[in-house]
Every structure is written in C-alpha cells, then in structure tokens.
Amino acid sequence: MKYIETSTGKWEVVIGLEVHAQMISNSKLFSAASTKFGAAPNENVSFVDAAFPGVLPVINSFCVDQAIKTGLGLNGTINLVSHFDRKNYFYADLPQGYQISQYKSPIISGGHVEIEDENGEARKVRLERIHVEQDAGKSIHDQSPTKSYIDLNRAGVALMEIVTMPDLRSADEVSAFIKKLRSILRYLKTCDGNMEEGSLRADVNVSLHRPGTEYGTRVEIKNVNSIRFIVSAIGFEVDRQIEVLESGGIVDQETRLFDPATGKTVVMRSKEDAQDYRYFPDPDLPPLILEQSRVDRIRETIPELPDAKTARFQRDLGLPHYDAALIASEMEIADYYEDALTHLPSGDAETAKILANWMLGELFSLLNKDGKNICESNVSPKNLAELIQLIKTDVISGKIAKDVLKIMWDTGKSASVIVEENGLRQITSAADIDDCLRAVLAEHSDKVAEYKNGKEKLFGFFVGQAMKKTQGKANPQLLNDVLKKLLGEK
Amino acid sequence: MHTLSIYEARRWLLEKKISSVELTQCFLDRIHRYSHLNAYITLSEEQALASAKKSDERIAAGSSTGELDGIPLAIKDLFLTKGVRTTAGSKILHNFIPPFESTVSQKLLDAGAVFIGKTNMDEFAMGSANITSHYGNVINPWSQGDKKLVPGGSSGGSAAAVSGHLCVAATGSDTGGSVRQPAAFCGIIGLKPTYGRCSRYGMVAFASSLDQAGPMTKTVRDAAIFLQVISGHDPKDSTSSPESVPDFASFVGKTVEKMKIGVPKEYFLEGMSSEIEDAWKKGMDIMRDAGAKIIEISLPHSKYALPAYYIISPAEASANLARYDGLRYGFRAENIKTLIEMYEKTREEGFGDEVKRRILVGTYVLSAGYYDAYYTKALQVQKLIKRDFTEAFKKVDIIMTPTTPSSAFAIGEEPKDPVSMYLNDVLTVTANIAGLPGISVPICLDKLNRPLGLQFIAPKFREDLLIQHGYILEQNASFPTLREIA
Numbered sequence: 001m002k003y004i005e006t007s008t009g010k011w012e013v014v015i016g017l018e019v020h021a022q023m024i025s026n027s028k029l030f031s032a033a034s035t036k037f038g039a040a041p042n043e044n045v046s047f048v049d050a051a052f053p054g055v056l057p058v059i060n061s062f063c064v065d066q067a068i069k070t071g072l073g074l075n076g077t078i079n080l081v082s083h084f085d086r087k088n089y090f091y092a093d094l095p096q097g098y099q100i101s102q103y104k105s106p107i108i109s110g111g112h113v114e115i116e117d118e119n120g121e122a123r124k125v126r127l128e129r130i131h132v133e134q135d136a137g138k139s140i141h142d143q144s145p146t147k148s149y150i151d152l153n154r155a156g157v158a159l160m161e162i163v164t165m166p167d168l169r170s171a172d173e174v175s176a177f178i179k180k181l182r183s184i185l186r187y188l189k190t191c192d193g194n195m196e197e198g199s200l201r202a203d204v205n206v207s208l209h210r211p212g213t214e215y216g217t218r219v220e221i222k223n224v225n226s227i228r229f230i231v232s233a234i235g236f237e238v239d240r241q242i243e244v245l246e247s248g249g250i251v252d253q254e255t256r257l258f259d260p261a262t263g264k265t266v267v268m269r270s271k272e273d274a275q276d277y278r279y280f281p282d283p284d285l286p287p288l289i290l291e292q293s294r295v296d297r298i299r300e301t302i303p304e305l306p307d308a309k310t311a312r313f314q315r316d317l318g319l320p321h322y323d324a325a326l327i328a329s330e331m332e333i334a335d336y337y338e339d340a341l342t343h344l345p346s347g348d349a350e351t352a353k354i355l356a357n358w359m360l361g362e363l364f365s366l367l368n369k370d371g372k373n374i375c376e377s378n379v380s381p382k383n384l385a386e387l388i389q390l391i392k393t394d395v396i397s398g399k400i401a402k403d404v405l406k407i408m409w410d411t412g413k414s415a416s417v418i419v420e421e422n423g424l425r426q427i428t429s430a431a432d433i434d435d436c437l438r439a440v441l442a443e444h445s446d447k448v449a450e451y452k453n454g455k456e457k458l459f460g461f462f463v464g465q466a467m468k469k470t471q472g473k474a475n476p477q478l479l480n481d482v483l484k485k486l487l488g489e490k
Numbered sequence: 491m492h493t494l495s496i497y498e499a500r501r502w503l504l505e506k507k508i509s510s511v512e513l514t515q516c517f518l519d520r521i522h523r524y525s526h527l528n529a530y531i532t533l534s535e536e537q538a539l540a541s542a543k544k545s546d547e548r549i550a551a552g553s554s555t556g557e558l559d560g561i562p563l564a565i566k567d568l569f570l571t572k573g574v575r576t577t578a579g580s581k582i583l584h585n586f587i588p589p590f591e592s593t594v595s596q597k598l599l600d601a602g603a604v605f606i607g608k609t610n611m612d613e614f615a616m617g618s619a620n621i622t623s624h625y626g627n628v629i630n631p632w633s634q635g636d637k638k639l640v641p642g643g644s645s646g647g648s649a650a651a652v653s654g655h656l657c658v659a660a661t662g663s664d665t666g667g668s669v670r671q672p673a674a675f676c677g678i679i680g681l682k683p684t685y686g687r688c689s690r691y692g693m694v695a696f697a698s699s700l701d702q703a704g705p706m707t708k709t710v711r712d713a714a715i716f717l718q719v720i721s722g723h724d725p726k727d728s729t730s731s732p733e734s735v736p737d738f739a740s741f742v743g744k745t746v747e748k749m750k751i752g753v754p755k756e757y758f759l760e761g762m763s764s765e766i767e768d769a770w771k772k773g774m775d776i777m778r779d780a781g782a783k784i785i786e787i788s789l790p791h792s793k794y795a796l797p798a799y800y801i802i803s804p805a806e807a808s809a810n811l812a813r814y815d816g817l818r819y820g821f822r823a824e825n826i827k828t829l830i831e832m833y834e835k836t837r838e839e840g841f842g843d844e845v846k847r848r849i850l851v852g853t854y855v856l857s858a859g860y861y862d863a864y865y866t867k868a869l870q871v872q873k874l875i876k877r878d879f880t881e882a883f884k885k886v887d888i889i890m891t892p893t894t895p896s897s898a899f900a901i902g903e904e905p906k907d908p909v910s911m912y913l914n915d916v917l918t919v920t921a922n923i924a925g926l927p928g929i930s931v932p933i934c935l936d937k938l939n940r941p942l943g944l945q946f947i948a949p950k951f952r953e954d955l956l957i958q959h960g961y962i963l964e965q966n967a968s969f970p971t972l973r974e975i976a
Contacts, residue, residue, distance in 0.1 A: 097812020278856035283699035
C-alpha cells in the first residue's frame with residue numbers, strides 16, 4: 001500500500017468512484033428520439049423526453065442488451081429481475097421532475113476491473129453495482145445576460161452508472177482504473193468513452209485516514225469529466241483534507257465541485273442540504289425481467305477483452321508487457337496489429353516486436369501529426385507489413401524505411417513500389433560497397449592520414465560520405481565491415 | 491333521439507332514421523340549453539359536425555364499419571385530444587393544446603366516434619364531487635328544486651353529460667372510484683376495467699398504478715360495446731396487458747343461473763343508511779330470482795383500503811405532477827425572476843387546494859424517515875387486500891356491493907373536511923387497490939329521488955362477468971331514464 005507521509009505520520013487515501021457512462025444506442029432509454037451528438041438544440045426531443053402530460057416511458061430493449069453486455073464484460077452478476085425507480089428533484093433540465101433510475105435493485109451487481117498498481121502488480125478494483133438511468137438535459141446560462149436556455153437533446157439518453165467499492169488508493173490508480181474501464185467499454189461498444197463530449201464522467205469520493213484505523217469521512221467531488229481533472233481534483237482534495245485533519249479539524253461530509261480554472265474544489269452543498277430524492281418504484285414500468293437465454297446469447301458476443309489480449313500477445317507473440325498492453329488498449333489498434341501480422345511470413349517474436357516498434361513509434365507519430373486514429377490510417381496493415389518485410393530481408397535499411405513510410409503515408413503507395421520507383425533498394429553487394437568506399441578514401445586521403453594518426457572518430461565521416469554517395473542505400477553493417485577492412489589495409 | 495343508447499343509435503343511423511349530423515346537433519343544442527350543468531369544459535362543435543358529416547357519408551356509401559361510427563361521445567378532459575384543449579380540470583393546463591391523441595380516444599375515433607367536447611372533472615381527477623375543478627362545479631342532472639346535487643367525481647362532467655343526455659356515452663377514468671361513484675350518483679352505467687386492460691397512454695396521469703380508463707354509458711350493453719373498442723395492449727404503455735380481449739357484447743343476456751355472487755360482510759358499513767342496505771338487498775333479490783346464489787364472504791382488510799389508497803395515490807401524484815413547472819407548456823406565472831420563483835408561483839397559482847394537499851401528502855409519505863411507515867406499509871396492505879380477493883374468488887364468481895355509502899349530496903352540503911369527503915370512495919377503492927374490474931349499475935332512486943347504484947367486482951380480466959351480471963341487474967331493476975332536467 002502506498003501511504004502519504006507528512007511530518008505527523010502516514011495517511012492512507014481511500015477513493016471510490018461513481019462513473020456515468022453514456023450508453024451507445026441510436027435512440028434514448030425510454031423514447032425513440034435520436035441520441036446523435038451535435039444536433040441543433042432541442043432537435044432530438046420526443047414528447048416523452050419533454051415530459052408532456054400523458055406520455056409513458058417504454059424501455060429500449062437494445063439499451064438493456066447493452067447493459068447486460070457491460071455487466072458481463074466487467075465480470076458482474078446479471079440480475080434477472082431488476083426495477084426502475086423515480087428519483088425526484090426539480091431542475092429546469094429535468095422535464096419529468098424525476099429521473100428514472102434503478103435504486104434498490106440494479107440490473108448488475110458486483111464485478112471488477114483489473115488495474116496495475118505502482119509496482120506493476122495486478123489488482124482488482126471491485127464494483128458494487130451497475131445500474132441504468134436517464135440522463136438529464138442541459139441548462140445553458142451563457143447565451144444571454146438575463147435568460148437561461150434549456151436543451152433537451154440529452155434528456156432521456158441512457159446512462160450506466162458504474163459504482164466501485166472504495167478500493168482505489170491514489171490518483172494514479174484512479175487514472176489507471178478509468179483508462180482500463182474506458183478501454184473495456186470501448187471494446188464492448190457500449191460506451192464511446194469520449195470524455196470531451198461528456199460520454200464518460202465521474203463522481204469521485206475521497207477520504208483520508210491513518211493506516212490501520214477506520215475510514216475517514218468522505219467528500220464527494222461531482223461530475224468531473226476528464227482524467228486530468230480527476231487527478232488534479234484528487235490531488236487538491238487530498239492536500240485539503242490533510243491540512244484540515246492535521247490542524248485538528250474534521251472533514252465535513254459534503255459535495256464539492258472541481259473548478260478546472262483554479263484546480264480547486266469548492267463546496268457545492270453540505271450534508272445538511274443533502275437532497276431527499278424520495279425514491280420510489282416507477283409505476284409506469286413493470287419489473288425488468290430477463291431470460292437467462294438472453295444473457296447467454298449476449299455473452300457469446302463479448303469480444304476478447306484487453307486483459308486477455310495483452311496476456312495472449314505476451315504469451316503467443318513474446319511481446320513485452322508494455323507493448324502488449326499498449327496495443328491491446330484499443331480494439332482497433334489490436335486489430336490493426338494482428339491484421340498486419342497475418343501479412344508477415346514469420347510470426348516470430350522478433351518480427352512481432354519489430355512490427356510493434358514501427359506501429360507504436362513511426363506510424364503513431366504520423367497519425368498524431370495528422371490527428372487521425374488508427375482506423376483512418378493512410379497506411380494499411382498489409383502495406384505496413386510489407387515495409388517490415390523489406391526491412392527484415394535487408395531490401396532497405398531502417399533509416400530508408402522511415403523515409404519510405406513517410407512517402408507511403410503521403411501517397412498511399414505500397415513500400416515495394418516506392419522502393420522500386422525511387423531506386424531505394426539497399427546496396428548489399430560487398431564489391432559495390434568496396435568500390436564506393438575506395439573512391440571516398442581516395443577523395444579524402446588527407447582525412448585518411450589523420451585517421452591513421454589516431455583521429456578515429458573520422459570513421460563516421462567516411463561512413464557519412466559513403467552513405468551520401470549511395471543516397472543512404474548502402475547496407476550499414478556491410479559498410480562498416482568493409483570500411484574497417486579498408487582502413488586496416490592502408 | 492337524445493335518449494338513444496349507442497346500440498340503438500347505431501341501428502337508427504344504419505337504418506337512416508336519423509343522421510349523425512342531426513344527432514350531433516341535437517346534443518350540441520341540449521348542451522347549450524342545459525349549459526348550467528357545466529358538464530363540458532371545451533366544446534368542439536365544428537369538428538364534431540364535420541366528423542358527423544363524414545360518418546353520414548360512410549353510412550350512405552355503405553362503407554360504415556366502425557362500431558361507433560357516427561355516435562356522438564363526450565371525452566373526459568383528462569384524455570389528450572389532438573388539437574383540442576385538454577385541461578385535466580386544472581388552471582395549470584388552461585391553455586394546453588395536445589399535439590397527439592390518447593390511445594383510448596384514438597381507438598374511439600378509429601371506430602368512427604364523433605367527439606363533441608371535453609367534459610368537466612375534478613382537478614387532475616382528485617375529488618369525488620366535481621367541486622375541485624378550476625372550471626366550476628358540475629350539477630347533477632337529477633337535481634330537483636333549489637338543491638343542486640353534485641354529480642360525484644372525478645368523472646362528474648361525463649356522468650352528468652350521459653345522464654342528462656348531452657351525449658350518447660362518455661369516457662371516464664377511475665383511480666379510486668372516479669367512474670363508478672359518479673355513475674351511481676347520476677344513475678348511469680360506469681365500468682372500470684382491470685388495470686392494464688386499456689392503455690393509459692395520453693391520459694393525464696394521477697396515480698399511475700391505479701388509473702384506468704372506462705366507459706360511462708346509458709346501458710350495460712353500451713358499456714360492453716364501448717369497452718370492446720378501447721381495450722387491448724398498447725406498445726406505448728408498458729403496463730397495458732397483452733391479455734386477449736373477449737367479445738364483451740356476447741355476454742349480454744347470458745344467464746346467471748348457478749353463478750355464485752359474494753356479498754362481503756365488511757361492506758355493511760357502520761352508519762350506512764338503511765336505504766343503501768335496502769337497495770343492496772333489492773339487488774340480491776334480483777340476482778337470486780335470476781338463479782344466482784348469494785353467498786356471504788369476508789374481505790377482512792377492506793377497511794385499510796382507503797388509507798392505503800390515500801398514501802399510494804398521492805405518492806405517485808406528487809411525482810406525476812412535478813412536470814407542471816411552467817417551463818414547456820401550460821400556465822406560467824407572471825413577473826418571475828428566478829427558476830425557483832417560477833416553480834413556486836406557477837404551482838401556487840396553477841394548482842387548486844385539493845391538488846396541493848395531495849402533492850404535500852405524497853411528498854411527505856415518500857420522505858426519508860417516513861417512507862417505510864407509510865408507503866411501504868401501504869404496499870403491504872395492498873398485498874393483503876389482493877389476497878383477500880384471491881381467497882374470495884375461490885368461493886364466488888363475482889362480488890356485489892353498493893357503489894357508494896350514500897346518494898348524491900347537495901353542493902354546499904358536502905363534507906367540509908377532506909377525510910370525510912374521501913369516504914365517498916370507500917366502497918370503490920378496493921377494486922383499484924387490487925387492480926380488479928368493477929361496474930356500477932343503477933338500482934333505484936332513494937326517497938329524495940336520487941339515484942343509487944350497485945357495484946359488481948370481478949376477478950382480473952373478467953369484465954365479461956361484469957357485463958353478464960350487470961345486464962341482468964339492469965334489466966330487472968327498472969331504473970327510470972331521466973326525462974326532465976330542472
């Protein structure tokens with residue numbers, strides 16, 4: 001366990017999360033309205049979403065499937081009977097005056113997500129539950145000095161609330177947890193994990209206590225919507241609570257808001273102001289009853305998830321854990337990688353590693369430069385594999401290969417075509433290299449003399465000159481060998 | 491012409507004795523003549539005549555197939571009617587023009603019905619005398635002399651419209667007795683179907699787990715025809731039942747020989763007038779003479795039904811009515827500066843006292859610390875009451891009780907404390923709590939010439955039994971048709 005040490009002793013940080021993940025679904029949880037992001041305000045609003053008199057919610061069966069899939073992917077228990085409740089509160093962007101949620105009996109109980117702690121050891125973060133609920137709309141306060149506007153496009157969109165046990169012990173662990181959770185949800189295609197668009201946001205519960213003593217009073221930080229903000233909110237909150245506790249104060253059980261501008265959390269409401277949501281079963285919705293066969297059918301659609309994939313890449317391909325985990329973090333990246341691998345004649349550990357290096361290094365930097373994701377890559381898996389094959393078979397050097405990849409990126413042509421068109425094939429004939437080097441040494445007889453007098457770093461100069469003569473095509477190893485031999489002769 | 495039942499009017503229309511336009515105009519004229527009854531909140535005269543004309547054209551062309559084609563109906567102002575103002579009896583919806591049609595009213599339209607207007611009702615269906623309406627109280631057409639009687643509630647406008655012959659039939663809705671109690675007070679038939687039999691989509695919600703639409707008609711046969719049209723599963727209402735719908739009219743005239751009719755001893759209420767008891771006994775005699783057996787049964791938890799009802803229904807109402815916030819439709823208070831002020835003023839000015847009372851009660855019983863003592867307890871009571879009926883229906887086929895503990899009272903003479911007022915529903919509310927179907931059939935007039943009704947309660951989805959027994963009672967009770975409106 002990682003403790004925080006101050007002059008007064010050790011503190012242990014305890015963190016639990018309530019993650020709100022917007023579900024991938026074409027229509028809303030209880031209405032047929034579209035969920036498409038970026039529509040004009042109030043474009044995707046049905047009478048149900050706007051809570052007209054007499055309207056009734058009807059559960060979207062696809063959203064139920066998505067919840068089941070998520071539950072299975074996060075190792076939870078699917079409850080074959082669950083209930084919907086009304087959570088009552090007034091707000092302008094909550095048209096019904098209540099949110100339909102699951103309070104007493106959620107669709108998923110339990111589950112866990114595996115993360116690595118700071119020592120690289122696997123650690124299970126237990127989940128308490130996952131339930132399904134409606135999102136609220138949006139209040140817009142910055143369009144007019146005197147008026148607020150309401151956009152109900154988001155009202156009624158399906159959310160999954162994923163509640164962890166208080167198993168997290170540092171901001172780093174929280175960050176690792178959310179990254180892993182996001183990765184799994186994206187694999188399952190149940191949440192796009194897009195934090196900028198608000199598809200994934202978290203309420204963070206933080207408390208401090210002396211190791212070996214009972215947990216301290218927790219403070220809830222509401223609705224933080226980026227990993228960076230979550231990390232700084234926790235950092236601020238831990239410092240604040242330490243200061244309060246060490247100066248003899250007590251931490252109030254309260255709800256705070258994180259202000260990204262100042263990096264501070266501020267009180268939103270105290271325990272005394274805590275709302276009474278008056279949960280009760282929604283009489284418009286009968287219990288949600290699932291057939292085991294439905295759960296089983298969905299179980300079969302669960303893809304290989306990142307942890308299993310990472311393990312397989314390590315085991316079967318011999319990739320180091322770091323590379324394997326990085327490739328497995330996104331299904332599209334893993335698919336690209338595995339696709340490329342099928343185009344390589346040898347699947348040995350060396351090939352797997354070279355491919356990983358080129359993909360995670362050169363290809364990713366090209367993708368980043370153009371702001372593209374792997375699915376939008378200008379270089380297909382097959383073409384990248386061919387490039388790797390050209391390197392492996394010494395047709396081109398690694399150095400030339402970087403240039404080739406750049407041309408591939410710009411033109412979409414295959415590596416072999418580029419090599420042929422530009423005559424980039426590596427010179428691997430010892431005789432040709434010998435000829436070239438002899439010419440270089442002849443041209444620079446003065447430098448040869450200096451070399452012989454002990455200025456040995458001129459070796460690099462001769463290599464450079466030879467590379468220049470061959471437009472970089474000389475096989476570097478061969479060039480070195482031949483040069484050593486020639487300089488030794490003289 | 492104005493006293494015709496659905497069944498008769500349909501025949502007359504098909505035989506071309508009358509036209510739908512004539513029939514519709516007849517009712518519109520009567521509505522204006524007896525406007526003091528205040529049975530309607532909104533009339534849709536032009537639309538009614540236009541749709542009557544279309545019915546007449548279909549009849550002339552021989553293409554009239556709808557069971558209600560050309561029949562002028564009144565719609566309780568709780569059902570959303572596309573393009574026709576729907577207020578639910580409340581100021582807060584005084585300007586609300588629905589953009590869509592309720593499933594029940596759509597089914598009636600699909601069957602060819604002509605809608606002549608929206609009937610008055612207790613605000614949000616909360617009341618038993620139609621005196622909580624923002625649009626004024628309704629007068630029972632049976633009123634004589636200076637005493638203006640209440641029509642009952644909450645479907646008081648519909649009951650008055652049917653009994654006063656201001657329409658052929660009407661929709662009502664019944665959460666605790668709101669179809670049956672006013673039907674009894676006004677001497678007409680009121681049928682509350684099994685919970686889930688009819689879609690609630692497009693009905694302004696009061697207490698979602700109890701609300702059910704129902705026909706208010708002049709005859710039991712009409713109730714069967716009407717119920718046939720509005721029944722059935724609706725994918726837009728998750729609580730509507732996929733149960734198959736029998737041919738209700740085929741139970742009209744079916745013998746009740748050997749049928750066992752239960753009479754619950756708990757329904758002999760303390761202090762209930764002897765006239766009610768006599769009416770009940772008259773009903774027993776009629777049914778016995780028709781060959782049925784009368785068996786005393788016990789529904790031991792009946793006395794807890796009303797208290798449970800007044801916890802469950804306000805609890806649900808407190809959430810259902812949260813949407814009336816002045817933001818998107820309906821009434822919004824003026825001169826407001828903040829969101830909170832908008833909520834407070836809009837709801838303070840937009841809701842009447844009874845609605846506010848129930849929102850407060852509902853909010854209270856759901857509050858932390860009180861939830862288990864009230865709401866959880868009420869749900870436990872509900873289970874016991876359901877069990878009572880399950881046990882009873884092992885012994886008998888159907889249950890017969892008085893519909894109300896008294897006949898209609900005069901406006902101004904109603905109980906002044908809300909709890910006494912709530913006792914009006916004491917005999918009807920158990921059926922709602924148990925989700926069972928019930929029908930009120932007029933049995934006789936009391937000494938003051940005020941109608942009294944008896945109620946049948948049947949097992950779930952056995953409305954056929956209500957029709958079967960109700961018809962026999964109706965045929966033998968010889969209850970008079972109201973001819974003169976004072």
